[in-house]
Amino acid sequence: MKSVLAHMQLRTENRLHFVSLFICHSGGIFLNTRHYFRLLKRFLLNDTKGDDAGDTPLAPLKGGMFRGYFMRCARKLILRFSIFIILASCLLAFPRTIHAQSADVPLQHAIYPFLERLVAYLPQHALDLHVIPISRAQTLGILQEAEAAQLALSHADQALLKQYLAEFTDSKAGERMPANGERHFLRYEEGSAQLFADLFGSQRFEAQRGAWPEGANEISRTRAGVRMRAQLPPRLLLAAEVSNILERGIEDSTEIFQPGSGSPVVLSGQSAFRETAIAYGRVRLPWFEIEAGRNHFSWNVSPLTQLALARDNQPFDLVRFDARWRKFRFVFAHVNLRASSRKFLAAHRLEVMPFSNFLFGVGESVIYGKRAAEFEYLNPLMLYHAAEHLLGDKDNNVLTLDFSYFPKRGLKLYSEIFIDDLSLEFPVGTYFGNKLAYLAGAFWVQPFGWRDADLRFEYARIDPFVYTHDDSANIYENDGEALGERFGPNADRVLLQLGYQPHRDLRFVNRLQFHRNGRGNLFAPHREADGLSKGFLKGKVARTFAWHFEVEDQIRRDIYMGLEFDWERLRNSNFIRGTANTRRRAAFFLRADF
Numbered sequence: 001m002k003s004v005l006a007h008m009q010l011r012t013e014n015r016l017h018f019v020s021l022f023i024c025h026s027g028g029i030f031l032n033t034r035h036y037f038r039l040l041k042r043f044l045l046n047d048t049k050g051d052d053a054g055d056t057p058l059a060p061l062k063g064g065m066f067r068g069y070f071m072r073c074a075r076k077l078i079l080r081f082s083i084f085i086i087l088a089s090c091l092l093a094f095p096r097t098i099h100a101q102s103a104d105v106p107l108q109h110a111i112y113p114f115l116e117r118l119v120a121y122l123p124q125h126a127l128d129l130h131v132i133p134i135s136r137a138q139t140l141g142i143l144q145e146a147e148a149a150q151l152a153l154s155h156a157d158q159a160l161l162k163q164y165l166a167e168f169t170d171s172k173a174g175e176r177m178p179a180n181g182e183r184h185f186l187r188y189e190e191g192s193a194q195l196f197a198d199l200f201g202s203q204r205f206e207a208q209r210g211a212w213p214e215g216a217n218e219i220s221r222t223r224a225g226v227r228m229r230a231q232l233p234p235r236l237l238l239a240a241e242v243s244n245i246l247e248r249g250i251e252d253s254t255e256i257f258q259p260g261s262g263s264p265v266v267l268s269g270q271s272a273f274r275e276t277a278i279a280y281g282r283v284r285l286p287w288f289e290i291e292a293g294r295n296h297f298s299w300n301v302s303p304l305t306q307l308a309l310a311r312d313n314q315p316f317d318l319v320r321f322d323a324r325w326r327k328f329r330f331v332f333a334h335v336n337l338r339a340s341s342r343k344f345l346a347a348h349r350l351e352v353m354p355f356s357n358f359l360f361g362v363g364e365s366v367i368y369g370k371r372a373a374e375f376e377y378l379n380p381l382m383l384y385h386a387a388e389h390l391l392g393d394k395d396n397n398v399l400t401l402d403f404s405y406f407p408k409r410g411l412k413l414y415s416e417i418f419i420d421d422l423s424l425e426f427p428v429g430t431y432f433g434n435k436l437a438y439l440a441g442a443f444w445v446q447p448f449g450w451r452d453a454d455l456r457f458e459y460a461r462i463d464p465f466v467y468t469h470d471d472s473a474n475i476y477e478n479d480g481e482a483l484g485e486r487f488g489p490n491a492d493r494v495l496l497q498l499g500y501q502p503h504r505d506l507r508f509v510n511r512l513q514f515h516r517n518g519r520g521n522l523f524a525p526h527r528e529a530d531g532l533s534k535g536f537l538k539g540k541v542a543r544t545f546a547w548h549f550e551v552e553d554q555i556r557r558d559i560y561m562g563l564e565f566d567w568e569r570l571r572n573s574n575f576i577r578g579t580a581n582t583r584r585r586a587a588f589f590l591r592a593d594f
Contacts, residue, residue, distance in 0.1 A: 102136035102170075103229035103239040107296055107311055108591075110552070110560065111139065113499065113507075114160050116303060117454055118146045120445045123357050123406040127329045130351060130361065130404075131299045131322075132311060140168045154451040159504035163557075170194075170231075183558065185226075185594050192233045200225055200243070202591035210583025211573065219249035225276070235285070241278040246271055260340035262480050263314055278315050288323035295320075297333055299349055299363065301402050304495065305460045307418040307437045307484050308365060308400050309347070314338070314479060316345075321380050327353045332380035334373065338479040343369035345483070346377035346384065349400075357406040368395040369473040396420075396474035402439075410445040418484070420466045420476075432526050432534040437462040437488065456497040462488025464518070464534045468525040475522055482522050490518040490536065505554035515544040519575060540575040544568055559592045 105111060115134070119125045122145055128138045143165050146153075153161065166180040173192045177184075186197035206219040225243025232238065248271050256265040266273040280293025294317050300306035321332040328351065335345040349363035364384040366377060368391075376387035388397045402416035420435035428434050441458035466489040467476035476483050487493055495513035502508075518537045545568070552562035566585040573581050 102231070103237060104133035104135050104295065105139055106227070106241070107133055110554075111164055112303065114157070114164065115139065115142060116443065117157065117445045118142055118151070118161075120406070120410050120412050120443060121151050122146060122149070123359070123404075123412075124326075124353065126359050126404050126406075126412075127324065127351055127353065130301060131297075131329070131331050131349065133296050133298075136168055136170075139164075143168060154446070154501070156452055156501045156504050156506075160501075163504065170196075183594060193231065195228065195230045197226060197228045198594060200227060200591070200593040202589060204587060204589040206249075206585060206587045208583070208585045210568075211570065211581040212583050212585070217249050219247065222246040235283055237282040237284070239278070239280055239282075241276075243276050245274040245276070247274065248272075258340065259338045260479060276315065288321060291320040291322070292318070294318070297335065299331070299347075301361075301404055301414045301416055302439065302441055302443075302456075302458060304456065304497070305439050305441070305458055305485055305493075307416055307439055307460070307462075308363065308398070309483055310485060312486075313481070313483060316478075330380075334378055337367075337369075339369065339473070341370055341473055342372070343367070343473060344373055344377070345478075348380055348384075358403070359405075360403040361401070363400040364397065365400075366395050366397040367469070367474045367476055394471065394474075396469045396471075396476060398476070412443040413441075414443070415440045418462075418466070426532075430533050432465060432530065432532060434534070435463050435466045435468075435489075437466050437485070452500055452502050454499040454501075456499075457495070459492070459494045460485065460487075461492040462490070464490040464520050464536060465526045467522040470525050472523075477522055487515060487517070489522060490520040492516050492537070507552050509548070509550045511546075511548040513546050513548075515546065517542045517544070540572055540577055542573055542575060543571045558594070559590075561588075561590050563588055 112132075112134075115129060119129055119142070122142065125142045125145070128134055128142065143161060146161060147165060163180075166178060167182040169178075169181065171177050171181065173189050173194055177187070184196050185199045186195070188195040201224040202222075204221045204223075206221075208217060208219065223243055223245045225241060227239075227241040229237065229239040250272060254265075255267050256262050263274060266275075278294055278296070280291055280295045282289055282291040294315050296311070296313070296315050297318060297320065298306060298309045298311040298313065300308070300311065303311070316333075317336040319334050321330075323330045330348070330350050332348040333346070335347070337343040337345055345365060345367055347363065347365035349361060351359060351361040353359045366384045366388060368374065368377065374387070374391060376382050376390060377384065379387075384397050385399070388395045399419040399422075400416060401419070403414065405413045407413065416439040418437035418439075420437070421433050422428070422436070423431065423433050426433060428436070437460070439458065439460045441456065444455045447453060447455040462485060467482055467484060468489070469475050493513060493515045495511060497509065497511040500508040500510075516537055518535075518541050519539060547567045548565070550562060550564040552560055555561050564585075564587040566583075568583050570581045570583070571579070573579050
């Protein structure tokens with residue numbers, strides 16, 4: 001009986017809270033609505049004089065100016081009503097089935113390579129890994145299913161599975177943390193709400209020799225930060241992360257604050273400081289979740305090559321919608337880009353799994369700017385190709401198609417096509433207007449029976465003029481960096497990577513890659529003098545052969561130490577025929593998360 005009364009009290013409190021929110025928000029809408037309907041009346045009567053001299057909003061407006069002012073006000077009213085109606089419908093229609101949400105796993109977490117190996121045996125969870133960062137709840141779901149399936153993992157991966165299961169299983173409010181669970185700097189509870197705070201830091205030393213952009217020098221990067229997440233049952237999550245990187249050894253001559261000029265840099269003597277801030281809120285509803293704030297956002301079929309949205313991008317200010325079913329996933333995001341003028345990215349992606357071992361995805365993204373956010377691009381279900389035509393065909397719309405195929409346990413084949421522009425009236429392979437990028441690869445866990453290893457092979461090509469646009473405001477970039485893959489345009493790359501995990505705490509990675517690059521960059525669109533041919537790798541071609549080696553050891557729980565080595569051989573560098581340069585880099589790093 002007590003539980004029933006408590007449940008009724010909870011429902012009553014929830015509804016009273018919503019009613020109070022309804023009253024406050026409705027009052028604001030009502031006051032604005034009275035003003036808007038007064039405008040509507042005068043617009044229909046073509047009256048722009050106002051009631052008296054103190055009626056300032058309309059007094060200076062005449063004719064077309066008045067109509068423009070009225071339309072802006074009407075759009076604000078529609079937007080406010082739409083948001084309110086959607087939230088009201090969701091909160092009232094599903095008061096009892098809403099579930100708590102979990103925070104995202106940081107992109108630098110060591111679990112991501114391990115999840116890639118698990119998903120090679122659990123194809124149904126490829127839907128979770130193709131849009132990152134992945135949440136703690138999604139991560140725990142993959143780990144629990146891997147444990148229940150009793151996969152034929154190596155001894156090292158079995159030990160990792162045990163460690164990560166303990167780390168990503170949060171204790172309920174009022175329960176003690178398990179002895180092998182995740183350690184927190186601070187854990188605070190009040191009722192069913194929980195607040196977790198963690199400190200993290202890293203130190204990295206690099207020694208460079210050869211023709212590196214930063215020159216031959218020694219570089220030190222010290223990072224420190226705090227990460228917090230608050231779970232407020234039954235429906236709300238709040239998360240924030242802030243960190244600062246102290247750099248020494250790089251000759252930064254000027255501070256950077258202007259949007260569009262690169263990530264902010266603050267100088268202090270011989271040191272440079274770079275900040276990273278993440279803060280977002282997320283509401284989980286029965287069929288989907290809504291997120292708003294500042295966060296990372298990337299989609300890809302490979303952790304090494306992302307043609308559409310790279311994982312190395314800065315965090316975005318965004319609104320995101322995510323719906324996940326057993327065989328489908330739909331993701332939408334509207335992003336405010338950092339640029340010298342107002343600029344936005346709208347993107348949505350649908351993934352479908354018609355068979356247990358086959359998945360295909362289709363996505364659209366569009367860059368637009370120099371104006372306010374457009375309703376057509378704020379609509380998650382709107383076809384952006386059609387929306388661009390409705391808005392004057394002046395934006396930068398792209399289409400992506402990809403598939404993942406798992407022919408046997410432990411093997412994943414994947415491919416992606418990035419279509420920037422396409423005209424079938426002209427040759428697809430040679431016409432400059434057909435701006436395409438391609439990716440094909442394979443990922444094999446336990447190759448040739450080697451239980452502790454994983455092998456990846458990829459080929460990627462980016463045509464000339466991909467990511468470019470005639471209007472500089474619509475270039476496929478954010479803060480001076482490409483939103484997609486950064487080794488192009490007018491380039492291709494083949495790589496082979498071998499991973500080796502002999503122990504839970506020890507991992508080796510060897511990677512070989514060969515890269516060809518022709519003239520061009522994302523800020524150089526096609527000109528009439530270039531002719532009709534795209535000229536892939538035409539003229540002098542720079543060639544790079546590179547070897548990367550790294551070893552990482554978990555010396556204690558959540559404390560990692562590692563070494564990295566890079567060696568590159570460049571031919572025809574700077575497109576000067578016959579030149580040959582070699583560059584080398586060695587790095588030591590230590591990172592910890594408490």
